[in-house]
Amino acid sequence: MMTIPAPQVRHQQLIVTIYGLYSRNLGDAMPVSVLIEMLGDLGYDAPGVRSSVSRLKAKGVLQSVRANNVAKYELSEQVMDVFHEGDQRIFAPEASNPESGWVLAIFSVPESLRKRRHQLRTELSGLGFGSVASGVWIAPATVLDQARKRLETRGFSQFVDFFRGDYLLDGPMRPKVAHWWDLTALDEQFGDFLSLYGGAVQQWSALVGEDPGDALTASTPELRREAFRYYIPMLTLWRRFPYRDPSLPLEYLPEGWKGPAARKAFLSTHRLIAPLAAAHAHELIHSGARLAAP
DSSP states (O other), X not given: OOOOOOOOOOHHHHHHHHHHHHSOSTTOOBOHHHHHHHHHHTTXXXXXXXXXXXXXXXXXXXXXXXXXXXXEEEEOHHHHHHHHHHXXXXXXOOOOOGGGOEEEEEEOOOGGXXXXXXXXXXXXXXXXXXXXXXXXXXXXXXXXXXXXXHHHHHTOGGGEEEEEEOOOSSSOSHHXXXXXXXXXXXXXXXXXXXXXXXXXXXXXXXXHOSOHHHHHHHOOHHHHHHHHHHHHHHHHHHTTGGGTOOOOOGGGSOTTOOHHHHHHHHHHHXXXXXXXXXXXXXXXXXXHHHHHOO
16 A cells, blocks of 8 residues: 555564553453464564564563463563553653753762663663763753652662752753763654654555544555554654653754654654554454454
8 A cells, every 4th residue: 555664673672562552451461373463464474473572571571371271471560660651751752841950860879789880871861861970860850750760660769869950050051962962863863763754644644534533434454454564663663762862942952853853753643543553453362362262
């Protein structure tokens, strides 16, 4: 029906996206056979899917359960919490503004716990913090509550003190934030996303109209499958950005910053084709459940 972009994403990333979308509630464990069929739609073979499931299980991302004497997998509780937390950032990010102020995270981790120090830096970076100096990280104050909760859950709160404040010296903020965050690399990644999906909503609107409900009602199995093949890799690529983008006020960002355009392209396309993709996924899940029924 249309050319479907092929971003560079791995089996494991696609599997986590699928579980996060369609198998995150109690009783929603999914058998590997259904996952193989879904990944088959995306062009991946069964051995690769099985290998990726084994790796995700070994990493503690997936856990095995049995239902009606059928072996299934579900997201681990810890990963489930991350998905619930991430929904707000992925689908409805809270924008910051200059009046929001800043939060500083000051941390000190003993040398004997060097590995934990690296893990803490990774957590702060994933929350949108930038590095000011050794042990000093900064972010818009809007992330404070989420950061405190996340670090407490991960066992890092004992190493970190948070402070809220404002920038008091004269001078532009753009050079400062360009030093604290690698905005050039992030803007290039937004550009790469736009090169793949910048025209997505126009293409899909021309095909199905602009009303998601009407599109779903009039859809065929083939159309729903195409939407699934389009949507899953797009979401998998997009869901990295909310954990890299600090959501800084536009006044502090470089001229021509591509973040807003990329976000608009994703959210507009998500609104239109996510229901179609979900309908295809649930058809496969229900078909698999019927085949597995005793």
